[in-house]
Amino acid sequence: xxxxxxxxxxxxxxxxxxxxxxxxxxxxxxxxxxxxxxxxxxxxxxxxxxxxxxxxxxxxxxxxxxxxxxxxxxxxxxxxxxxxxxxxxxxxxxxxxxxxxxxxxxxxxxxxxxxxxxxxxxxxxxxxxxxxxxxxxxxxxxxxxxxxxxxxxxxxxxxxxxxxxxxxxxxxxxxxxxxxxxxxxxxxxxxxxxxxxxxxxxxxxxxxxxxxxxxxxxxxxxxxxxxxxxxxxxxxxxxxxxxxxxxxxxxxxxxxxxxxxxxxxxxxxxxxxxxxxxxxxxxxxxxxxxxxxxxxxxxxxxxxxxxxxxxxxxxxxxxxxxxxxxxxxxxxxxxxxxxxxxxxxxxxxxxxxxxxxxxxxxxxxxxxxxxxxxxxxxxxxxxxxxxxxxxxxxxxxxxxxxxxxxxxxxxxxx
Amino acid sequence: xxxxxxxxxxxxxxxxxxxxxxxxxxxxxxxxxxxxxxxxxxxxxxxxxxxxxxxxxxxxxxxxxxxxxxxxxxxxxxxxxxxxxxxxxxxxxxxxxxxxxxxxxxxxxxxxxxxxxxxxxxxxxxxxxxxxxxxxxxxxxxxxxxxxxxxxxxxxxxxxxxxxxxxxxxxxxxxxxxxxxxxxxxxxxxxxxxxxxxxxxxxxxxxxxxxxxxxxxxxxxxxxxxxxxxxxxxxxxxxxxxxxxxxxxxxxxxxxxxxxxxxxxxxxxxxxxxxxxxxxxxxxxxxxxxxxxxxxxxxxxxxxxxxxxxxxxxxxxxxxxxxxxxxxxxxxxxxxxxxxxxxxxxxxxxxxxxxxxxxxxxxxxxxxxxxxxxxxxxxxxxxxxxxxxxxxxxxxxxxxxxxxxxxxxxxxxxxxxxxxxxxxxxxxxxxxxxxxxxxxxxxxxxxxx
Numbered sequence: 001x002x003x004x005x006x007x008x009x010x011x012x013x014x015x016x017x018x019x020x021x022x023x024x025x026x027x028x029x030x031x032x033x034x035x036x037x038x039x040x041x042x043x044x045x046x047x048x049x050x051x052x053x054x055x056x057x058x059x060x061x062x063x064x065x066x067x068x069x070x071x072x073x074x075x076x077x078x079x080x081x082x083x084x085x086x087x088x089x090x091x092x093x094x095x096x097x098x099x100x101x102x103x104x105x106x107x108x109x110x111x112x113x114x115x116x117x118x119x120x121x122x123x124x125x126x127x128x129x130x131x132x133x134x135x136x137x138x139x140x141x142x143x144x145x146x147x148x149x150x151x152x153x154x155x156x157x158x159x160x161x162x163x164x165x166x167x168x169x170x171x172x173x174x175x176x177x178x179x180x181x182x183x184x185x186x187x188x189x190x191x192x193x194x195x196x197x198x199x200x201x202x203x204x205x206x207x208x209x210x211x212x213x214x215x216x217x218x219x220x221x222x223x224x225x226x227x228x229x230x231x232x233x234x235x236x237x238x239x240x241x242x243x244x245x246x247x248x249x250x251x252x253x254x255x256x257x258x259x260x261x262x263x264x265x266x267x268x269x270x271x272x273x274x275x276x277x278x279x280x281x282x283x284x285x286x287x288x289x290x291x292x293x294x295x296x297x298x299x300x301x302x303x304x305x306x307x308x309x310x311x312x313x314x315x316x317x318x319x320x321x322x323x324x325x326x327x328x329x330x331x332x333x334x335x336x337x338x339x340x341x342x343x344x345x346x347x348x349x350x351x352x353x354x355x356x357x358x359x360x361x362x363x364x365x366x367x368x369x370x371x372x373x374x375x376x377x378x379x380x381x382x383x384x385x386x387x388x389x390x391x392x393x394x395x396x397x398x399x400x401x402x403x404x405x406x407x408x409x410x411x412x413x414x
Numbered sequence: 415x416x417x418x419x420x421x422x423x424x425x426x427x428x429x430x431x432x433x434x435x436x437x438x439x440x441x442x443x444x445x446x447x448x449x450x451x452x453x454x455x456x457x458x459x460x461x462x463x464x465x466x467x468x469x470x471x472x473x474x475x476x477x478x479x480x481x482x483x484x485x486x487x488x489x490x491x492x493x494x495x496x497x498x499x500x501x502x503x504x505x506x507x508x509x510x511x512x513x514x515x516x517x518x519x520x521x522x523x524x525x526x527x528x529x530x531x532x533x534x535x536x537x538x539x540x541x542x543x544x545x546x547x548x549x550x551x552x553x554x555x556x557x558x559x560x561x562x563x564x565x566x567x568x569x570x571x572x573x574x575x576x577x578x579x580x581x582x583x584x585x586x587x588x589x590x591x592x593x594x595x596x597x598x599x600x601x602x603x604x605x606x607x608x609x610x611x612x613x614x615x616x617x618x619x620x621x622x623x624x625x626x627x628x629x630x631x632x633x634x635x636x637x638x639x640x641x642x643x644x645x646x647x648x649x650x651x652x653x654x655x656x657x658x659x660x661x662x663x664x665x666x667x668x669x670x671x672x673x674x675x676x677x678x679x680x681x682x683x684x685x686x687x688x689x690x691x692x693x694x695x696x697x698x699x700x701x702x703x704x705x706x707x708x709x710x711x712x713x714x715x716x717x718x719x720x721x722x723x724x725x726x727x728x729x730x731x732x733x734x735x736x737x738x739x740x741x742x743x744x745x746x747x748x749x750x751x752x753x754x755x756x757x758x759x760x761x762x763x764x765x766x767x768x769x770x771x772x773x774x775x776x777x778x779x780x781x782x783x784x785x786x787x788x789x790x791x792x793x794x795x796x797x798x799x800x801x802x803x804x805x806x807x808x809x810x811x812x813x814x815x816x817x818x819x820x821x822x823x824x825x826x827x828x829x830x831x832x833x834x835x836x837x838x839x840x841x842x843x844x845x846x847x848x849x850x851x852x853x854x855x856x857x858x859x860x861x862x863x
Binding site: 132134135137138141149150153154155218219220221 | 487488490491492493494501504505506507510
């Protein structure tokens with residue numbers, strides 16, 4: 001169990017737009033901002049709220065595959081490009097596939113705990129629309145075990161989660177599960193419509209349930225998922241400042257503008273071994289358990305969750321992994337509306353990966369930004385009202401097919 | 415010789431042209447797909463791509479490289495299965511590259527017609543001239559040849575080619591629409607002597623290429639041009655009639671606008687003629703008129719414009735060349751004035767014409783909205799119902815146009831060109847992207863002259 005030896009806060013979150021198909025300003029054939037532009041926009045967004053670069057001790061950036069999407073390595077050295085004041089400061093780039101953002105947060109938290117920094121600028125970035133989706137699938141497949149690629153589906157990760165969905169249908173019933181996945185999709189889009197930076201913000205489809213129920217077509221895609229069950233290809237970056245008590249003072253941040261990190265769990269599974277039970281997210285369950293234990297709370301204390309719904313089925317499975325629903329009852333929990341913004345535990349209140357977008361390396365940081373906004377009352381039209389009995393937020397960021405997971409518990413700082 | 419064996423050695427004549435390059439792309443991919451089957455691994459598949467210039471053939475190869483890649487990207491799921499035993503090809507990108515190379519290895523560009531002599535299947539996509547086609551077949555098909563010929567002619571009767579090229583029934587009309595890679599429609603035309611096995615092969619191939627097949631009888635122009643040419647001549651005669659009361663340019667503009675916006679078609683009639691090319695239209699009329707005498711299948715206006723160098727057609731990049739109309743990008747910017755021999759900008763007459771024509775029925779029903787409409791038939795019935803009650807110049811022109819189009823459609827059935835009105839409608843819906851068939855309840859059936 002991880003015990004936090006001193007208080008850790010997060011504040012000054014910033015998200016760029018999640019850019020890609022669905023956004024009206026997105027044209028695949030026109031020039032678009034590059035990796036460095038996204039990093040700059042997000043970094044400056046956070047710096048402007050914490051009194052500038054002079055207050056930052058250290059930078060950390062999460063990114064999955066700029067080496068292939070953008071032919072760019074050494075991303076730590078792009079952090080000083082945000083602001084000259086960051087030059088000569090220690091910076092690190094971390095990678096754990098789609099959990100790279102979560103690893104950036106964990107790394108920043110550890111620097112605060114280690115007392116090697118009082119203020120860490122944590123960033124996540126991915127710019128993926130540089131290649132067509134069919135080639136992007138090859139790049140993203142490196143989050144899986146390379147020796148499994150040949151046997152894998154053309155759309156590798158949709159294939160992996162299609163297999164999980166198929167196994168779940170077989171065990172717990174297809175109709176109920178498909179309906180719950182469609183409901184997950186509807187919730188995601190409805191929440192995204194409330195958040196101006198969301199990729200699906202401008203989605204004005206009328207019958208979301210019908211879209212969500214679109215039958216999978218294995219001839220052109222995968223067996224058990226339709227494209228509406230999948231997060232889209234996204235470009236984007238997010239940034240947040242991780243601080244100690246001392247850091248907050250230095251940057252002049254009021255507690256009311258910060259969240260406290262009350263616990264976290266970081267868990268790794270063996271990349272070369274397929275999941276023992278495809279109907280369960282075991283690594284996620286272990287990371288959440290560690291985070292809750294570290295925070296000293298139970299699942300029933302959670303007021304809101306940002307979970308890694310790269311696919312709708314992953315969202316449904318997460319309700320079980322967290323312990324909010326029993327095995328096989330995740331679909332019922334979702335269908336009862338408990339994960340909607342009006343439900344018991346609103347999930348992914350700005351759309352999650354399906355609705356807000358999934359710039360892979362940025363997602364973990366984006367989740368923290370959303371929870372920071374919700375817990376400090378800065379979520380605008382997407383704001384939910386938390387019950388005082390359940391003041392905790394949980395983020396779950398997953399890399400690969402449930403291999404690298406970081407779960408973090410937050411509450412409003414006091 | 416079964417289907418796959420026959421496709422081991424093929425040729426396309428006129429391979430670098432607009433239609434030919436599309437046919438090469440489709441057929442070479444079909445051959446590559448066959449070559450990937452385990453039972454065909456030891457065989458060599460060859461497509462002779464014959465055209466007159468090396469420059470055009472280089473353009474073909476470039477086009478193929480792009481087209482085949484796009485198509486491979488789309489069918490990556492099935493390609494991964496086809497390449498499942500190739501341990502060295504792991505990523506989608508590697509498999510797509512391998513497939514593109516395989517297709518390009520099959521295609522052998524050449525300027526020598528004689529290369530096609532060894533082919534078992536010859537696709538002919540040369541310009542619409544019987545003499546030219548006969549000259550080509552003399553060099554590679556006919557007496558002593560094992561080749562089956564599939565001609566892409568859109569107008570010349572198949573039995574005539576058969577007899578004059580001594581093909582002994584080893585020929586069939588296989589009429590792709592433009593562009594072949596995209597257009598779903600194929601008109602299949604059997605000549606009187608076409609051998610049953612040739613017809614069977616054509617049907618199998620069309621099905622394998624996932625085409626929508628409409629059989630047409632062997633009458634000059636077949637169904638597609640049988641409708642289009644008469645529809646075009648109606649448009650021209652309407653413009654000439656209008657030109658008595660307004661400048662010619664305004665008349666062309668008005669008929670073009672009515673045939674698009676008021677008839678809910680994807681483009682106006684003169685834009686369509688430009689798209690096809692005035693020269694191509696003239697060739698087709700030259701084929702049809704002597705074979706269907708007394709039907710007035712000729713146009714002095716088209717001859718005149720061609721004499722003035724106004725041709726239409728497309729540039730290599732797919733952009734539209736000026737014809738009846740002048741284009742800026744995809745937008746119509748002016749109309750050719752054969753008297754002044756220049757394009758008159760729309761701004762000089764558009765407003766006045768629009769005023770004379772009168773408004774669209776409300777709410778308007780653009781073609782794009784109509785084809786996507788969840789209850790298309792009702793939307794069209796509402797639109798045309800309102801049009802019927804209007805007494806404007808545009809409504810009058812549209813009603814005459816719709817009725818004439820219907821008359822043409824019914825004529826194709828009564829003349830024995832099409833087996834049924836639904837075949838005529840299918841050709842217009844699929845091959846011309848119309849939102850509704852010419853034989854419909856929206857327009858009265860009456861002779862318009």
